[in-house]
Amino acid sequence: MHSWNDQAPIYQQLADRLASQLLDGDPPEGEALPSVRALASQYLINPLTVSRALQSLVDEGLVESRRGMGMYVRDGARIRLLRSEREHFLQEEWPRLREKLRRLGLRPQDLNWEDA
Template sequence: MFDERSPIYQQIADQIKDDIVSGALKEEEQVMSTNQYAAFYRINPATAAKGFQLLTEEGILYKKRGIGMFVSTGARSTLLEARRDRFFEEVVDRMVEEARRIGVPLADILKHLEKQREEGNQ
């Protein structure tokens, strides 16, 4: 599951975020404890705890004392909004800038996107 692209605790946080976005984890649903997570993935519990801490600081997870960690209400919409923003910054804005550099009119881009959408509905 884990690779060398980023620290394991970040990958843990990213995986939990992906699970929330996909609906595999629902708002107000309890997540595995850090010890369960560590045992399941055979990692140090402190590493798992650091990933959970990141999510807590972001407001994605919250702790119910004596019970465990839960997905915060509104976490999915917060994550979707952040991903939409990142999509426009990292993909669309860069695409438009490259199109300007090489002389592709915006109308051509829109026509191409519409064609892709139509082909996707078939």
């Protein structure tokens, strides 16, 4: 069962989940995404919500609609996502994380990168 929170609209949460999968190479560039119906069934949500999530990915240039064939991952989608996610992390998340580490008195040598 997939859980949703009240922090963002469900379509945006689904778009974020699908984008994370694309970042992991699932499905690979040039391949089709599952159909709206399949995603609605998988996530137990309204097909219109799925369509809105997919349109969000289209708007971001990550997937494209091929008339009568479905949605396909665009070439370069993974690198585009990677750049965007890195930028977001460095600009938004890292400063907060760095401040928390400082408050907790944690130093770089206290962090074990290998067990991640």
